[in-house]
Amino acid sequence: MKQKLINLFLEKGYLLSPDFFSSFTNDIDIEDFIKNFETKLDTKETPIVLTKDLCFVFRNLNKPLTLNWYEFERSRSLLEKGKNGQIYYTFLEILNYTSLEKDKTKINRLLEEIKTPNKIEPNFETEEGFSVVVTKSYGAASNKREVEDFVSHFRLRYNNLREILQKRPELQNSISISRIYNKKLKDTVSLIGIVSDKRITKNGHLLLVLEDLTGSITVLINKDSDIFNTNTEIVLDEVIGVEGIVGNGIVFSNAIYFPDIPRGKEIKRSPDEVYAVFISDLHVGSNVFLGKEFNRFLNWINGKTGTGKQKRIAAKVKYLFIAGDVVDGVGIYPDQDKDLLIKDISLQYQKCAELLRKVRKDIKIIICPGNHDALRIAEPQPVFDKVLAKSLYDLPNVTIVSNPALVNIHASNNFVGFDVLMYHGYSFDYYASNVESIRLNGGYDRGDLLMKYLLQKRHLAPVHGSTLYVPSGEMDPLFIDKIPDFFITGHIHKLSISSYNNVVTVCGSCWQSTTAFQERVGHHPEPSKVAVVNLKTREIKVLNFGN
Secondary structure, eight states, X not given: OHHHHHHHHHHTTOEEOGGGGGGOOTTOOHHHHHHHHHHTBOTTSOOSEEOHHHHHHXXXXXXXXXXXXXXHHHHHHHHHTXXXXXXXXXXXXXXXXXXXXXXXXXXXXXXXXXXXXXXXXXOEEEETTEEEEEEEEXXXXXXXXXXXHHXXXXXXXXXXXXXXXXXXXXXXXXXXXXXXXXXXXXXXXXXXXXXXXXXXXXXXXXXXXXXXXXXXXXXXXXXXXXXXXXXXXXXXXXXEEEEEEEOSSEEEEEEEEOOOOOTTOOOOOOSSOOEEEXXXXXXXXXXXXXHHHHXXXXXXXXXXXXXXXXXXXHHTXXXXXXXXXXXXXXXXXXXXXXXXXXXXXXXXXXXXXXXXXXXXXXXXXXXEOOTTSSSOSSBSBOSOOTTXXXXXXXXXXXXXXXXXXXXXXXXXXXXXXXXXXXXXXXXXXXXXXXXXXXXXXXXXXXXXXXXXXXXXXXXXXXXXXXXXXXXXXXXXXXXXXXXXXXXXXXXXXXXXXXXXXXXXXXXXXXXXXXXXXXXXXXXXXXXXXEEEEETTTOOEEEEEOOO
């Protein structure tokens, strides 16, 4: 029986783990199992290794399964290495969603069988037909970083982005840079590299130096070529693909490719009418915190104010996302103490919790930190300190994640849910000032352009110096590997709503009027605006709670 199973699955391109067979008895109908397996699997994307866990999933599944199998198998690898099992466990919960209420004992036994000493329980909640699953939230322990950590970090980032670029037809035959030097003059080549230098020649042409793991080479883009305008989009340290003609120690480029979000992403719609609300930058504790306006918002979301239609929408709100800077912090900028009404950071979080406690308990609140919160400023930022922000952790309907984080909401037995990428946006400052196409079209006021730019780069901080960061050789939390349905940010204090290749981008407003510091640096906040998304129709409404 085992040999027959192995042969049948090998023919279809699958490998079987040893524990896969523990789910079978000798009297199993193998042909029937294979048939059912194929009807429940999305043929566009499939797993490589079939395990006991997946056998259990497919046996209890009553609908076709669509999943990011690359991410699933990577999470399994992390679990087996004893590093972080959280993502794997949350995947199992999502996969077995149809059985959660009917057969929790079996699920719990399955999780118990595969647990490791480093197991972290998944942050999975389901109540009254809605769910919050934290798919990615940074939680690595702090430790000393060496030069080798930065080297490993950039190698990992390069390999991640190279894999995305190699899926493009134009770059499937790309070669390493060292091999280009063995090519004949005028040969056509394609390569993928990280931009280590960029400058304009005295004749006006663009010169790039690209590196990969084998070497570096100069790439020239002629000022008269159709692709020369990409000069304004290319930044140092990003990974790009190039097509061109081989010269003497140089490649004359005729095409540039970015990792980018592919077109044609599925536009998901919830089977039922529920709403998600997106806000950011409360800045509780500031002496210009807009408490009156925020209480108007709280009264609306609780169904106490608004027109009849607005009250009906409020009654169907199930998710509230807050994208960082929930408090104003202490010592964030020079002389900040003069701008603070509450000068104690713990009291700031207590006041914030006091306000959020007023939100209806059937609404799930998902919060990530920002650069004003009481954490390191380097990204990824971990979750809030459990001592300083204990009052937030005590709220029963609050889920706290890192910055950035990926959260799945509203999954059910007939819907895979929405993936929401949360990022406060601290790197925006750099790109608003240094990317010409953004700077000349509104700069810091154009959250839509900033978010589109990062999606095109598939990274939240592609330039080494655009944000402080903590390097890791195991994963890059700022790498956008999974394409989200919603990309939520804040930081610039001005609401912006847009869409890029079917990814909805929302940059949140704020709840703080303009400070003296913001006036000095040229910020133009537009506070008290709220984006409300109908998850069934994808229609977005903006409510203004200001004067």
